[in-house]
Amino acid sequence: MTTEAFQSQSTFLREMISRGHVYQITDNKGLDDYAEYGVACGYIGFDCTAKSLHVGSLVQIMNLRRLQQAGGKPIVLMGGGTTKIGDPTDKEKSRPILTVEEIASNMAGIKKNFEPFLTFGSGPSDAIMIDNAEWLDNIKWIEFLRDYGKHFTINKMIAQETVARRLRNEEPYTFLEFNYMLLQAYDFLELARTYDCRIQMGGSDQWGNIVNGIDLTRRIIDKQVFGVTTPLITTASGGKMGKTAEGAVWLNPEMRSPYDYWQFWRNTEDADVARFMRLFTDLPESEIGEHAKAQGAAINDAKKRLADVATAMLHGEEESKKAAAAAEAVFKGGSAEGMPTFEVERARLAAGYAITDALVAAGLVDSKGDARRQIAGNAVKLNGEAVADDKLVVTEAALDHEGTARLSVGKKRHARLKAV
Numbered sequence: 199m200t201t202e203a204f205q206s207q208s209t210f211l212r213e214m215i216s217r218g219h220v221y222q223i224t225d226n227k228g229l230d231d232y233a234e235y236g237v238a239c240g241y242i243g244f245d246c247t248a249k250s251l252h253v254g255s256l257v258q259i260m261n262l263r264r265l266q267q268a269g270g271k272p273i274v275l276m277g278g279g280t281t282k283i284g285d286p287t288d289k290e291k292s293r294p295i296l297t298v299e300e301i302a303s304n305m306a307g308i309k310k311n312f313e314p315f316l317t318f319g320s321g322p323s324d325a326i327m328i329d330n331a332e333w334l335d336n337i338k339w340i341e342f343l344r345d346y347g348k349h350f351t352i353n354k355m356i357a358q359e360t361v362a363r364r365l366r367n368e369e370p371y372t373f374l375e376f377n378y379m380l381l382q383a384y385d386f387l388e389l390a391r392t393y394d395c396r397i398q399m400g401g402s403d404q405w406g407n408i409v410n411g412i413d414l415t416r417r418i419i420d421k422q423v424f425g426v427t428t429p430l431i432t433t434a435s436g437g438k439m440g441k442t443a444e445g446a447v448w449l450n451p452e453m454r455s456p457y458d459y460w461q462f463w464r465n466t467e468d469a470d471v472a473r474f475m476r477l478f479t480d481l482p483e484s485e486i487g488e489h490a491k492a493q494g495a496a497i498n499d500a501k502k503r504l505a506d507v508a509t510a511m512l513h514g515e516e517e518s519k520k521a522a523a524a525a526e527a528v529f530k531g532g533s534a535e536g537m538p539t540f541e542v543e544r545a546r547l548a549a550g551y552a553i554t555d556a557l558v559a560a561g562l563v564d565s566k567g568d569a570r571r572q573i574a575g576n577a578v579k580l581n582g583e584a585v586a587d588d589k590l591v592v593t594e595a596a597l598d599h600e601g602t603a604r605l606s607v608g609k610k611r612h613a614r615l616k617a618v
Contacts, residue, residue: 204226204230206226206230207230207231207234208230208231208233208234208238208268209233209267209268209269210233210238210264210265210268210269210270211223211226211229211230211233213264213267213268214261214264214426216476216483217264217476217477218429218473218476218477219257219260219261219264219428219477220426220427220428220429221402221427221428221429222402222405222425222426222427223424223425223426223427224408224409224412224424224425224426225422225424228422228424229397229424229426232396232397232424233268233270233397237269237270237271237322237323238265238268238269238270238271238396238397239270239271239272239273239393239394239395239396239397240261240262240265240270240271240272240273240395240396240397240398240399240426241272241273241274241275241389241395241397241398241399242258242261242262242273242274242275242398242399242400243275243276243277243280243330243382243385243398243400244258244274244275244276244277244308245277245280245281245284245285246276246277246278246281246296246301246302246304246305246308247281247284247293247296247304248304248307248308249303249304249307249308249450249453250307250308250310250311250448250449250450250452250453250454251308251311251448251449251450252440252446252447252448252449252454253439253440253446253447253449253462254431254438254439254440254446255311255440255449256440256449256478257428257431257439257477257478258399258400258401258428259311259312259315259316260315260477260478261399261426261428262274262312262315262316262325262399263315263316265397266316266317266323266325267480269323270323271322271323271324271325271326272316272325272326273325273326273327273328273389273393273395274312274316274325274326274327274328275327275328275329275330275385275389276305276308276309276327276328276329276330277329277330278301278302278305278329278330278331278332278334278335279329279330279331279332279333279334279335279381280330280334280378280381280382280385281296281301281304282295282296282298282301283374283375283377283378283381284296284374284375284378285378285382286360286361286364286371286375286378305329307450309327310450311449311450312325312327314511314512314513314514315511315512326393328389328393330381330385330388333384333388334381334384334385342384345418346380346383346384346387346414346418347380349413349414349417349418350379350380350383350410355376355379358379358406359403359406360403360406361376378407379406379407379410380410382407382410382411383407383410383411383413383414384411384414385411386398386408386411386412386414386415386423387411387414387415387418387419390415390419390421390423391415391418391419391421395423396421396422396423396424397423397424397425397426398411398412398423398424398425398426399425399426399427399428400425400426400427400428401427401428401430402427402428402429402430403430404427405425405427408425408427409425411423411425412424412425431477433466433467433470434467434468434469434470435467447459447462449512451513451517455538456509456512456513456517456518456520456521457520457521457524457525457538457612458538458611459508459509459512459513459521460505460506460508460509460518460521460522460525461505461521461525462505463501463504463505463508463509464501464502464504464505464525465501466501466504466505468497471489471490471492471497471500471501471504472486472487472489472490472500474504474508475489475500475503475504475507478504478508478511479504479507479508479511480507480511481503481507489503489504502522505518505521505522506518506519506522509521509522524612528604528606528612538560538561538612538613538614539602539613539614539615539616540559540560540561540613540614540615540616541616541617541618542556542559542615542616542617542618543617543618544594544617544618547592547593547594547597547617548593548594550591550592550593551591551592551593552589552590552591552592553569553573553578553580553585553588553589553590553591553592554566554569554570554573554588556592556605556615557569557572557578557605557607560605560613560615561613562605562606562607562611562612562613563607569588570588572607572608573585573586573587573588574588577607577608578605578606578607579604579605579606580592580596580603580604580605580606581596581598581603581604582604582606592615594617596615597617600616601616601617602614602615602616602617603615
């Protein structure tokens with residue numbers, strides 16, 4: 199059900215709709231009434247396929263934040279169980295199977311992504327984090343099929359777009375993957391039964407899985423629950439949110455520095471600035487509306503404001519200020535404390551540190567071959583001076599009074615070499 203011409207009474211839905219978080223709702227009026235009275239409880243599931251979530255998952259984290267800001271109780275459901283299968287939704291081929299150890303390691307990294315955005319605790323509206331392995335690992339297969347499998351028809355399951363597309367293209371869709379939608383539906387039932395959780399949120403590609411969970415919950419425990427999906431977030435030019443030429447924009451600072459994170463938001467396309475302010479910050483509409491009117495050089499100020507606020511939300515005010523100062527210093531040709539930094543022993547510099555090795559160590563290129571290609575394309579600079587020779591070595595002569603040197607690839611990728 200769409201939200202066109204729907205006038206929300208609840209703070210939660212009003213904010214979600216006005217900020218662009220909503221694509222479809224299973225029952226507008228029912229959800230609005232539920233969110234208006236009492237503490238609304240909602241969840242989103244996150245499988246543990248990498249050591250960090252990236253910006254593409256940020257809209258879902260913000261959904262949980264909106265719920266908590268409206269007085270609701272968010273549940274972060276970690277997919278310790280479902281990751282063992284892998285969500286096939288909107289995928290052209292099967293995900294690689296991860297070991298239990300890999301899943302546990304990934305989960306430990308992902309858990310940290312939520313702490314800046316949600317308040318966790320034992321209060322009525324405090325967020326909680328649950329691992330669906332708590333119940334999925336204990337399922338008895340024959341009993342599960344008998345009690346829950348009978349509520350799913352093959353006809354309906356193969357009609358879901360992901361399955362239908364794979365079959366049309368004669369691509370394999372394994373029996374293992376086929377079970378994922380049953381387990382996700384069971385998650386909703388379990389959370390509704392144990393935690394009185396009545397809202398599941400997810401991307402628009404999750405609509406079918408969410409509806410399955412609503413159906414199963416109604417059939418098994420006769421409880422009304424609701425689904426909300428968000429639109430696919432793309433850039434104005436059609437690019438996928440959170441993907442750049444340098445790879446995914448990770449939320450974990452060990453995988454994407456605060457400086458690089460700030461730069462990602464600073465490089466937002468002009469047409470996306472106001473929309474991303476609504477989705478990814480808490481800025482009020484009065485301020486966003488003013489930024490939306492910006493033209494010419496003022497658009498850059500709006501982008502910096504977006505970068506400052508988004509970075510402060512994830513990494514804190516201090517890191518955001520350092521990143522902004524570093525970006526300004528790079529622009530003016532100075533040094534920058536907030537820039538991503540890697541350390542090199544002075545003895546290595548004394549012997550001559552190959553520029554190709556330095557670029558790899560800085561994370562500015564993927565390999566020495568990539569470094570040579572970037573140099574050949576006149577994209578590499580050392581302390582603001584173009585590097586023309588891929589045999590160049592960095593020595594102590596390149597260091598400033600702080601014992602640092604600046605490396606750049608293109609206009610947007612920078613790092614600081616620090617002698618130790």
